[in-house]
Amino acid sequence: MTQEDLTITDPKMKAHGVNVFYGEKQAIKDVSIDVGTDLVTAFIGPSGCGKSTFLRSLNRMNDTVASARVTGQIELDGEDIYAPSMDVVQLRARVGMVFQKPNPFPKSIYDNVGYGPRIHGLAPSKADLDVIVERALVRAGLWDEVKDRLGESGTALSGGQQQRLCIARAIAVDPEVILMDEPCSALDPIATAKIEELIHELRGKYAIVIVTHNMQQAARVSQRTAFFHLGTLVEYGKTTDIFTNPRQERTKDYITGRYG
Amino acid sequence: MTFNAAALLLLIAGLALIGWLAGRARSSLLAGRAGAKLHSRPQYHGWYVALWLFAPAAIFLAVWSSVSPALITNQVLTSEAAESLPAFGFERGAILSDARSVAQGEQADVRLPAAAPLVKPYADASHKYAWIGIAAMLALALAGGLYAFTRIHPDFRARSRVEKIVMAVLLLASLVAILTTFGIVLSLLFESIRFFRLVSPAELLFGTTWAPTSGAPQPDTFGGIPLFWGTVLIGAIIAMIVAIPIGMMTAVYLTQYAAPAVRKWVKPLLEILAGVPTVVYGYFAALTVAPALREFAVMIGIPNASTESALAAGIVMGVMIIPFVSSMADDSINAVPQAMRDGSLALGATPNETIRQVLIPAALPGVMGGILLAVSRAIGETMIVVMAAGLSANMTANPFASVTTVTAQIVKLLTGDQEFDSAKTLAAFALGLVLFIVTLLLNIVALRIVKKYREAYE
Numbered sequence: 001m002t003q004e005d006l007t008i009t010d011p012k013m014k015a016h017g018v019n020v021f022y023g024e025k026q027a028i029k030d031v032s033i034d035v036g037t038d039l040v041t042a043f044i045g046p047s048g049c050g051k052s053t054f055l056r057s058l059n060r061m062n063d064t065v066a067s068a069r070v071t072g073q074i075e076l077d078g079e080d081i082y083a084p085s086m087d088v089v090q091l092r093a094r095v096g097m098v099f100q101k102p103n104p105f106p107k108s109i110y111d112n113v114g115y116g117p118r119i120h121g122l123a124p125s126k127a128d129l130d131v132i133v134e135r136a137l138v139r140a141g142l143w144d145e146v147k148d149r150l151g152e153s154g155t156a157l158s159g160g161q162q163q164r165l166c167i168a169r170a171i172a173v174d175p176e177v178i179l180m181d182e183p184c185s186a187l188d189p190i191a192t193a194k195i196e197e198l199i200h201e202l203r204g205k206y207a208i209v210i211v212t213h214n215m216q217q218a219a220r221v222s223q224r225t226a227f228f229h230l231g232t233l234v235e236y237g238k239t240t241d242i243f244t245n246p247r248q249e250r251t252k253d254y255i256t257g258r259y260g
Numbered sequence: 261m262t263f264n265a266a267a268l269l270l271l272i273a274g275l276a277l278i279g280w281l282a283g284r285a286r287s288s289l290l291a292g293r294a295g296a297k298l299h300s301r302p303q304y305h306g307w308y309v310a311l312w313l314f315a316p317a318a319i320f321l322a323v324w325s326s327v328s329p330a331l332i333t334n335q336v337l338t339s340e341a342a343e344s345l346p347a348f349g350f351e352r353g354a355i356l357s358d359a360r361s362v363a364q365g366e367q368a369d370v371r372l373p374a375a376a377p378l379v380k381p382y383a384d385a386s387h388k389y390a391w392i393g394i395a396a397m398l399a400l401a402l403a404g405g406l407y408a409f410t411r412i413h414p415d416f417r418a419r420s421r422v423e424k425i426v427m428a429v430l431l432l433a434s435l436v437a438i439l440t441t442f443g444i445v446l447s448l449l450f451e452s453i454r455f456f457r458l459v460s461p462a463e464l465l466f467g468t469t470w471a472p473t474s475g476a477p478q479p480d481t482f483g484g485i486p487l488f489w490g491t492v493l494i495g496a497i498i499a500m501i502v503a504i505p506i507g508m509m510t511a512v513y514l515t516q517y518a519a520p521a522v523r524k525w526v527k528p529l530l531e532i533l534a535g536v537p538t539v540v541y542g543y544f545a546a547l548t549v550a551p552a553l554r555e556f557a558v559m560i561g562i563p564n565a566s567t568e569s570a571l572a573a574g575i576v577m578g579v580m581i582i583p584f585v586s587s588m589a590d591d592s593i594n595a596v597p598q599a600m601r602d603g604s605l606a607l608g609a610t611p612n613e614t615i616r617q618v619l620i621p622a623a624l625p626g627v628m629g630g631i632l633l634a635v636s637r638a639i640g641e642t643m644i645v646v647m648a649a650g651l652s653a654n655m656t657a658n659p660f661a662s663v664t665t666v667t668a669q670i671v672k673l674l675t676g677d678q679e680f681d682s683a684k685t686l687a688a689f690a691l692g693l694v695l696f697i698v699t700l701l702l703n704i705v706a707l708r709i710v711k712k713y714r715e716a717y718e
Contacts, residue, residue: 061606066520093608103599106622115617116607166603173607 012037012177012207013058018072020053020062027053031233033226035177040199040208042222042239044215046254049228051211055179058209059095060088093120095177096170101186102162104154109146112154112165113137116173132172140168141198160191167198178202180210184217196221215255219243227251265325268394269318272401276314279405283309283412291414300419308418311425313405317397324393335385341377448696451689458683464690470653472673477683484691486653490570490663494649495638498574498659499581504631507585512615514586515593534583538643545576545648557660568650571659577644581634588630592623625713632706636699642667666691
């Protein structure tokens with residue numbers, strides 16, 4: 001693979017020669033990738049190919065797994081996120097994450113969204129927090145559905161609403177990057193369409209990286225696509241190129257449904 | 261010849277073994293001769309014969325052991341020598357039991373001269389009923405064994421029969437505990453009803469003076485409120501003030517911070533703590549904690565500080581409950597999905613913030629259930645309060661004063677020389693009933709909370 005077709009002049013995150021190990025097992029082998037600031041980047045590949053593992057190393061969520069070890073270089077705005085001087089709390093405030101299964105806290109809708117701003121001290125007063133919560137819910141496209149019941153439990157919402165609540169929760173701390181780990185895999189097609197629409201709207205405001213099993217989804221929402229297989233990055237390029245004119249035989253086999 | 265149930269049980273077990281071998285051999289033989297395939301493997305036929313041989317005989321043995329002494333005594337009483345016995349009372353019982361001991365060879369000679377003529381009728385009767393019992397038992401065993409033995413056939417479904425019997429045995433085993441509990445409740449209930457005929461339930465539940473005396477019940481002496489207050493002060497207030505924070509912090513440390521190696525050691529150690537006999541905690545409370553607390557109270561100038569104090573009993577009881585609270589909290593925190601923790605950490609929350617603001621609130625219903633179970637244990641706890649809390653029924657909020665609890669009073673009421681039918685003794689059963697109902701309700705509520713909360717995450 002060559003670099004010239006990746007017209008990313010201003011990468012938000014740069015990964016270089018990244019390896020991830022779980023104990024003895026190597027899950028990611030020598031992956032280098034640049035994530036564009038104004039772009040949606042999709043990671044595709046068959047189950048167990050390491051795409052989620054790589055995503056989780058971008059905000060150091062792998063730190064919570066005792067046996068996980070990351071080598072290589074990952075930079076956010078030119079700053080090494082695995083350097084000892086990097087505060088992981090600050091990093092995760094800048095690189096937010098949305099998970100595969102919606103995981104709202106068993107708190108009210110308001111408190112779910114207000115959780116991040118509160119712990120980071122972003123809202124000096126209740127009025128400020130109200131503004132932040134409203135803005136995040138509006139951006140996540142959930143405001144109109146929940147504005148009259150902000151006090152209700154977040155777990156009482158439907159699956160799709162819960163996932164948008166989780167996106168609102170991530171947006172509320174005003175991150176620079178949002179990582180989405182198969183955000184629609186637990187949702188029905190209508191809720192999925194809403195999330196995809198939301199990703200379109202959020203593009204440009206945040207750098208977005210989405211892991212997905214669904215190739216149509218990758219084609220619909222992303223501008224860049226990376227194809228992972230067996231822990232290696234097989235091909236990375238413009239989404240249109242990957243889907244219409246893949247360079248690698250393995251990519252072609254995967255997107256035409258030969259395996260996966 | 262006497263009726264030795266244990267030896268007879270061994271005898272029929274031996275017969276059952278023979279039955280097992282015979283049944284197994286016959287089924288193989290029949291199958292071999294007919295060239296047919298057995299429905300059940302030979303050992304199931306063996307078990308079928310053995311069970312038919314053993315079970316009826318064993319049941320008969322159990323019934324016979326309990327009825328034959330009465331039959332023997334009846335026969336002795338019809339003998340000529342029994343006519344000179346005193347009509348009723350202790351003396352009559354003592355003479356009969358003396359004669360029986362000699363007849364059964366438990367003692368060499370009679371202690372009461374009046375028993376001597378009864379020894380022979382006793383021996384005769386024992387002899388007769390022992391033979392009847394043994395003969396009947398063997399007949400039953402053989403009949404059962406033969407019946408089963410004749411049913412053996414290649415097509416006979418011995419396996420399903422045996423499995424049904426095994427299931428019935430397991431069902432019986434599980435009923436034992438339930439039926440026993442039921443029996444305990446009934447016996448408590450009957451004695452309590454006798455008490456409530458003498459003293460009204462309202463007085464026991466709402467009266468404020470506890471000074472029970474022997475003889476006919478005096479008015480206003482069976483007020484349970486001071487006991488209930490003491491129980492609540494020690495078990496639900498002081499013990500929980502100690503156990504809840506320490507137990508919770510232990511659980512948080514073990515689930516969130518402890519290295520696997522530390523967890524591997526600390527958890528079993530805590531479980532050992534839960535297995536220390538309560539009397540040992542009682543010594544600790546009475547001999548170490550209570551005097552130290554009294555000195556402390558005197559030092560800071562608290563009046564009427566006693567060597568027996570609610571505080572000493574409560575603190576030690578709290579320590580005893582710690583493993584209980586921590587293990588329930590541990591389970592609840594572990595039951596909170598990892599996704600919840602990840603969600604919080606991914607927002608840039610520190611582990612500490614995650615625990616305080618997400619994990620503990622999410623685990624709270626389970627923890628509450630655990631705490632209610634702990635309270636129900638604490639208020640039923642006896643040894644510590646008997647040894648450290650004292651027996652004077654004070655209504656005081658001063659934790660350095662001596663108070664008493666329901667369990668301590670039950671012990672006091674039932675020890676020493678008591679007439680069994682006085683209100684004072686019967687009060688122990690009524691108190692026990694109140695305690696039983698309260699802890700039962702606490703357990704029901706707690707288990708419901710825990711169950712509901714488990715469902716929410718699964």
